[in-house]
Amino acid sequence: MIALEKRPQPSQMWSLASPLVAVALTMLAGAGLFAALGQDPLEALVKIFWEPLFGEFAFYYRPQLLIKGAPLVLIAIGLSLGFRAGIWNIGAEGQYIIGALSGAAVALALYPSEARWLVFPLMVIAGALGGCAWAMIPGLLKVKFKTNEILVSLMLVYVAEQLLASMALGAMRNPEGQGFPGSRNMAQMEAATSWINQSAGMHWGVVAAFISVIFAYVLLAKHVLGFQIKLAGQAPRAAAFSGTNPARLILFCLGTSGALAGMAGMFEISGPSGIVSIDFNVGYGFTAIIVAFLGRLHPIGILLAAGLMALTYIGGDVAQSSLGLPGAAIQVFQGMLLFFLLAVDVLTNYRVRFGQRSAA
Amino acid sequence: MTPAATDRALMELNGLTKAYPGVVANSDVSFNLKAGEVHALLGENGAGKSTLVKTIYGLVKPDSGTMTLDGAPFAPAEPRAARAAGIAMVFQHFSLFEALDVAENVALGMENPPPLRDLAQRIKEVSETYGLPLDPSRIVGDLSAGERQRVEIIRCLLQYPKVLIMDEPTSVLTPQEVDILFDTLRKLRDEGTAILYISHKLEEIRALCDDATVLRLGKVVGTCDPRDTSARAMAEMMVGGTLHVPERDSAAAGDVLMKINGLSVSSPTEFGSALKDITLDIRGGVVLGIGGVAGNGQDELLGALSGEIRAPKGQIFHGADDIGHLPPDARRGLGICAAPEERMGHAAAPDMSLTENAALTGRKRKALTKNGFLNWRKTRDFAEEIIERFDVRTPGAGNAARSLSGGNLQKFVIGREILQDPQILIVNQPTWGVDASAAAAIRQALLDLAAKGAAVIVISQDLDELMEISDEFAALNEGRLTKPRPARGLTVDEIGLMLGGAHDMEVAHVG
Ligand SMILES: Nc1ncnc2c1ncn2[C@@H]1O[C@H](COP(=O)(O)OP(=O)(O)OP(=O)(O)O)[C@@H](O)[C@H]1O
Ligand SMILES: [Mg+2]
Numbered sequence: 094m095i096a097l098e099k100r101p102q103p104s105q106m107w108s109l110a111s112p113l114v115a116v117a118l119t120m121l122a123g124a125g126l127f128a129a130l131g132q133d134p135l136e137a138l139v140k141i142f143w144e145p146l147f148g149e150f151a152f153y154y155r156p157q158l159l160i161k162g163a164p165l166v167l168i169a170i171g172l173s174l175g176f177r178a179g180i181w182n183i184g185a186e187g188q189y190i191i192g193a194l195s196g197a198a199v200a201l202a203l204y205p206s207e208a209r210w211l212v213f214p215l216m217v218i219a220g221a222l223g224g225c226a227w228a229m230i231p232g233l234l235k236v237k238f239k240t241n242e243i244l245v246s247l248m249l250v251y252v253a254e255q256l257l258a259s260m261a262l263g264a265m266r267n268p269e270g271q272g273f274p275g276s277r278n279m280a281q282m283e284a285a286t287s288w289i290n291q292s293a294g295m296h297w298g299v300v301a302a303f304i305s306v307i308f309a310y311v312l313l314a315k316h317v318l319g320f321q322i323k324l325a326g327q328a329p330r331a332a333a334f335s336g337t338n339p340a341r342l343i344l345f346c347l348g349t350s351g352a353l354a355g356m357a358g359m360f361e362i363s364g365p366s367g368i369v370s371i372d373f374n375v376g377y378g379f380t381a382i383i384v385a386f387l388g389r390l391h392p393i394g395i396l397l398a399a400g401l402m403a404l405t406y407i408g409g410d411v412a413q414s415s416l417g418l419p420g421a422a423i424q425v426f427q428g429m430l431l432f433f434l435l436a437v438d439v440l441t442n443y444r445v446r447f448g449q450r451s452a453a
Numbered sequence: 454m455t456p457a458a459t460d461r462a463l464m465e466l467n468g469l470t471k472a473y474p475g476v477v478a479n480s481d482v483s484f485n486l487k488a489g490e491v492h493a494l495l496g497e498n499g500a501g502k503s504t505l506v507k508t509i510y511g512l513v514k515p516d517s518g519t520m521t522l523d524g525a526p527f528a529p530a531e532p533r534a535a536r537a538a539g540i541a542m543v544f545q546h547f548s549l550f551e552a553l554d555v556a557e558n559v560a561l562g563m564e565n566p567p568p569l570r571d572l573a574q575r576i577k578e579v580s581e582t583y584g585l586p587l588d589p590s591r592i593v594g595d596l597s598a599g600e601r602q603r604v605e606i607i608r609c610l611l612q613y614p615k616v617l618i619m620d621e622p623t624s625v626l627t628p629q630e631v632d633i634l635f636d637t638l639r640k641l642r643d644e645g646t647a648i649l650y651i652s653h654k655l656e657e658i659r660a661l662c663d664d665a666t667v668l669r670l671g672k673v674v675g676t677c678d679p680r681d682t683s684a685r686a687m688a689e690m691m692v693g694g695t696l697h698v699p700e701r702d703s704a705a706a707g708d709v710l711m712k713i714n715g716l717s718v719s720s721p722t723e724f725g726s727a728l729k730d731i732t733l734d735i736r737g738g739v740v741l742g743i744g745g746v747a748g749n750g751q752d753e754l755l756g757a758l759s760g761e762i763r764a765p766k767g768q769i770f771h772g773a774d775d776i777g778h779l780p781p782d783a784r785r786g787l788g789i790c791a792a793p794e795e796r797m798g799h800a801a802a803p804d805m806s807l808t809e810n811a812a813l814t815g816r817k818r819k820a821l822t823k824n825g826f827l828n829w830r831k832t833r834d835f836a837e838e839i840i841e842r843f844d845v846r847t848p849g850a851g852n853a854a855r856s857l858s859g860g861n862l863q864k865f866v867i868g869r870e871i872l873q874d875p876q877i878l879i880v881n882q883p884t885w886g887v888d889a890s891a892a893a894a895i896r897q898a899l900l901d902l903a904a905k906g907a908a909v910i911v912i913s914q915d916l917d918e919l920m921e922i923s924d925e926f927a928a929l930n931e932g933r934l935t936k937p938r939p940a941r942g943l944t945v946d947e948i949g950l951m952l953g954g955a956h957d958m959e960v961a962h963v964g
Contacts, residue, residue, distance in 0.1 A: 315829075316826055317822055318825065320809070320812060324802055324805070324809075328805075332802075334759070334761055334781065334813075335813045336780050336781035336785070
């Protein structure tokens with residue numbers, strides 16, 4: 094017989110080991126999946142995990158890692174704060190879009206100004222404020238009317254998408270674009286581009302992502318606010334007794350995650366993406382939820398998880414194009430990662446006991 | 454021996470041993486439990502009583518040792534197996550789901566629960582037969598600690614168990630409720646049920662139990678017949694030394710530190726008691742004891758004073774300042790500290806370490822933060838100081854609060870507030886689940902605090918405790934507080950009147 098026994102305290106060892114075990118299990122199950130699809134499982138895994146980093150075309154793929162990883166880190170860091178406190182912002186995708194639109198609005202409004210010292214910082218601020226404001230809607234509604242932030246933030250994603258479409262086709266469309274949808278390319282504007290070194294994949298979003306990791310780490314480990322966030326998530330009554338103001342915590346967590354998501358969107362639209370277009374958003378805001386949990390809501394964990402996630406995206410593309418693996422198989426593979434993580438996670442708080450009956 | 458008792462052992466424990474990292478909770482524990490007896494399990498906080506009964510109930514696997522039930526080997530793999538074998542248990546910490554109602558909670562603990570409607574009926578019957586009033590349709594989250602305890606007791610009684618284990622069942626009951634419970638337990642005993650009874654209230658044990666086994670540091674150190682052993686002798690057996698009785702030089706009442714003026718607030722929970730027009734002068738150097746049945750506004754009163762519940766303008770004054778709107782932090786800054794009744798989840802966060810729990814309330818007065826950043830080294834020192842000064846038994850400050858025994862966590866919580874050197878301290882059930890010597894130490898610490906000029910408010914259901922330490926006594930009933938009266942010289946009848954009639958009798962006693 095197998096039984097789960099609650100540990101007196103969460104196991105430190107397992108909280109570190111469970112993501113690794115989950116990755117290993119995913120590889121095993123993934124190998125089975127690829128084999129069932131008639132592929133050489135080892136080759137598929139090599140294509141996904143090895144090629145992008147060390148293969149022949151690594152010089153092309155490695156920068157991609159930064160480009161794909163940066164927004165994931167930025168967004169997931171913000172989300173993790175709320176998740177720790179039991180505040181569920183599911184609408185980062187919407188905040189990402191609004192942040193991008195706000196940044197773009199500044200860049201396009203000031204075009205053709207060449208004052209980078211003015212334009213770019215203004216864009217960053219606008220992006221952060223835009224995302225923050227969008228996240229404040231569920232925040233304020235929750236504080237004032239006790240609405241469910243999960244639903245409201247999620248619904249606002251669809252509103253943001255509509256807004257994006259109308260901007261791409263209307264107000265922000267490139268007047269010199271011969272009627273094609275989409276805005277001017279901000280990545281090519283000296284004053285507005287977020288690129289630092291395009292061929293290396295370096296843009297300001299990458300810098301911001303690393304800063305956000307440090308910020309979150311210090312906040313959670315050392316600051317009273319981080320302590321209150323953890324307390325509110327674990328023992329709400331004790332948090333109230335301690336003097337935590339729940340409304341302030343809700344607004345802080347939602348506001349911060351919104352601002353970070355908004356900045357992610359702004360860096361994306363003025364760099365890797367360049368233009369406001371209908372299909373600008375590709376789901377970073379949702380993937381970041383997985384990244385946050387995969388990283389155990391811990392800043393360093395999130396950094397690693399985002400790297401891993403970006404790798405499976407890029408590696409997935411490689412496998413898709415060179416082996417002809419269906420895209421759905423790659424998505425299943427990514428889904429398995431989350432599944433195994435949650436499954437293995439149980440071991441942090443519980444231990445497995447075998448042969449309960451025989452022992453006295 | 455009572456008529457139903459036989460010499461045949463219903464249950465035998467042989468050499469039970471259980472070690473946790475850093476402590477041996479049970480070490481080679483052996484004794485027998487007979488049908489038709491009430492058997493007391495005595496011991497200091499952390500002596501291993503709860504661990505032992507959890508072993509019997511299938512919650513803890515012993516490292517070695519065996520048990521028999523009715524002569525057959527008994528090794529329950531889980532509580533379900535133990536229940537099926539006829540073992541029922543009332544826990545020290547409630548194991549109830551707050552979001553569900555009473556009947557649903559009872560159903561969850563049963564093997565084959567009847568339909569909820571029938572169950573509600575049976576709960577009503579049992580609760581009436583045994584004098585433990587309880588409405589099956591109320592949500593547990595809104596019940597007071599005393600009422601939650603009743604849910605647990607009734608859940609057990611519905612199973613008609615062979616062995617009934619009670620881990621400190623009376624800590625939160627009023628004397629009247631205790632009497633009724635004891636009648637119930639005696640009835641069960643006479644029907645042949647074996648009752649294993651854990652309590653730190655030695656007088657109760659003397660009144661109820663037929664036999665007693667004493668644990669110290671996980672080992673059986675003796676047995677006695679509680680009916681002819683004095684409480685003091687039992688306490689000394691538990692600690693293996695002599696017992697210190699709290700004492701004080703009665704200090705003169707000091708200035709009014711805090712003034713409560715017609716305080717009326719509604720309860721944050723649906724079934725809590727609103728506070729109605731409470732007026733009180735809180736004086737330095739005075740220990741004010743507040744008695745009354747749990748659920749009559751105790752939690753709300755503590756919350757309103759600590760700042761968890763904000764009061765309307767003009768109702769709470771600190772000196773000349775209206776502080777009704779101030780949150781707990783700011784009040785701590787003024788020297789107002791509090792320790793709520795429920796330690797797991799309210800006074801302390803179970804999954805956090807003791808260090809983190811020290812930061813929970815100690816931030817402000819212990820200056821544990823600088824520019825909003827926590828100084829963890831200093832916090833750890835504070836936690837270790839609490840552990841040392843209040844004799845909290847734990848391997849270290851890094852341990853999670855939930856790994857402490859009930860009484861030890863209570864000592865930690867009270868110690869945390871006292872060591873902040875408050876000007877005004879409000880505590881609710883300060884010695885709930887604390888053993889006799891530690892309870893004496895906590896009471897002594899409260900008295901010392903008052904002797905230094907602080908105002909101490911002790912909310913408790915334990916009248917003996919209140920009489921032992923209070924200078925003034927008041928009763929809380931349905932959210933109203935009687936006028937405090939000098940505790941010395943109050944007769945039992947007068948107290949009873951205050952507890953029962955509260956406001957009305959005030960008139961009768963004036964002048
Ligand atoms: N799950 C656990 N993990 C680690 N240590 C534990 C655990 N449970 C109990 N202990 C330790 O075992 C010892 C005995 O604890 P137990 O709860 O049995 O004491 P107790 O006699 O019931 O005390 P109290 O009167 O305070 O309730 C204590 O030192 C306690 O810290
Ligand atoms: Mg105990």
